[in-house]
Amino acid sequence: MNLIYAGLFALVSAGTECTPVTVVANAVIHTVDQARPRASALAYDGCGRILAVGDDDAVLAGRDDAMRIDAGGRTIVPGLIDAHAHLMGLGFQLLRADLTGAGTKAEALERLRRFEATLPAEGWLLGRGWDQNDWPEKTYPTRADLDAEFPERPVWLRRIDGHAGWANSAALAAADRDFGGDWQPEGGRILRDAENRATGVLIDRAMDLVEAAVPAPTSAEREAALTQALAYAARVGLTGVHDAGVSVADFELYRRFATGDELTLRVYAMTDGTQALFETLCRDGPFIDAWLSARSVKLYADGALGSRGAALKADYSDDPGNAGLLIQPVDELAAQVDRAMRCGLQVNTHAIGDRGNQVVLDAYAAAAGKYPSNPGRHRIEHAQVIALEDLKRFADQRVIASVQPTHATSDMYWAEDRVGPERIRGGYAWQRLRELGVPLALGSDFPVEKPDPLLGLYAAVARQDEQGWPEGGWHPDQRLTREQALYGFTLGAAYAAFQEDQLGSLEPGKRADFVVLGADPMTVAAEQIPRIDVIATVVGGRTVYRHPDGGWAAPR
DSSP states (O other): OOOOOOOTTOSOOTTOOOOOOEEEESOEEEOOOTTOOEESEEEEOTTSBEEEEEOHHHHHTTOTTSEEEEOTTOEEEEOEEEEEEOHHHHHHHHHSEEOTTOOSHHHHHHHHHHHHTTSOSSSOEEEEEEOGGGSTTOSOOOHHHHHHHOSSSOEEEEETTSSEEEEOHHHHHHTTSOOOSSOOOTTEEEEEOTTSOEEEEEEEGGGHHHHTTSOOOOHHHHHHHHHHHHHHHHHTTEEEEEEEEEOHHHHHHHHHHHHTTOOOSEEEEEEETTSHHHHHHHHHOOBOOSSEEEEEEEEEOBOOTTTTOSOOSSOBTTBTTOOOOBSSOHHHHHHHHHHHHHTTOEEEEEEOSHHHHHHHHHHHHHHHTTOTTSOOOOEEEEOOBOOGGGHHHHHHTTOEEEEOHHHHHHHTTTHHHHHHHHHGGGBSOHHHHHHTTOOEEEOOOTTSSOOOHHHHHHHHHHOOOTTOOSTTOSSGGGOOOHHHHHHHTTHHHHHTTTOTTTSSSOOTTSBOOEEEESSOTTTSOGGGGGGOOEEEEEETTEEEEEOTTOOOOOOO
């Protein structure tokens, strides 16, 4: 598979006439363009390029033959880009048992019983979304909980963050391993009881033992998952996504959808650093296209804070003796980083704990100077808890912090319990990073969090949950302004994908990706931001979503 491929979806070729022209007027447009931050009209051509942005009269002048859309005073923002997400993960979650938000273990089991009623008699029951932190007992579930309800059908359920799994005895048996004893897999942990019997919860790399036994989805299931994910993304106003950890199969499916004009958002694919797509990119170079690009690799340093798998420099404050997990030895991660930089790829590494972040910064520093032709813009994905002395290293090493605002508002109920009052000062520290000059790219990590970027905007500016807790915001000095938050979901995300010349702001020459909103997120009360309706989502001048209640007319 040769990935040196350009222009399959190029908007123009020599001699191509990009008609008709469309003018959108009578709008409140936040352009995210410093030269012209506000406008009321924009024009774009039939190839999906913006021709003009300005006031109504100036944009309409000389375009008497243009098709026109009256925005009715509605707000338009540049296309919203999620800088860290899992597109196929969202699709499969929409097809499987969804345990997100289950407030008790009993509720989770009830959801599973209802979902099982939709399944054939044979086969696995798969799902995702449980979070023991949401349950009154705050303790991990066990396989016995599942065995009582599902004694024969294998059940495998990923935790909300994807860094732990909950299996019943049938699933463990299907893995054909003895999970008892005192051994542990590298980069993972099998939870066991006092008699060294596996409880059914597996953390990080230990999950691979069960995952290997789960039947692979069929081609039809994969297509259905992607179709569902694309429709959901369009509904919430996403025009682009940085997909963190793409396999060859994922990439080929995306490419097929793109070729068939079925891809309704732009995908910046981070290849899984342990799989064949990485080898292909190393050999053939980047794949850069208008709808689908791959020029980066996704690596892992550690686990997640919620499952106490994030690697810390000192023990967890609420779990003495446990300092979390590095997914692989330090020298192996450093070798992966070195090879990726040598191949000319951007390196994007998952790091949540302060030790995880330190290890990645060390690896980047060791490799970066050796490969001056590498384009840089290396990223740390999540950058969640950073030692105060390491914050400046992000700026000094020109590392992008790819952060997810809703992680803070999901974790704030227990995060300080995990790391204590001193270490939390470097946790979710968006303004501290910004003030040092560190670029921020904002996302959600969906399906870990909801894919809705408006919820992400709200979390960034309020640092409160949707009920307004805590009053004044959680560590409110780290809130972003509305302008900073919008930038992070638009031009900041585009910059993190080398796409700032094409995407992220509404300027002549860029692609006509924009979102029409039912209210202005820059002026409404902060608590109203998550409730704003997406009226239309437009990608490359094509409306890929229109609100069922109307409000976005066809051009005339």
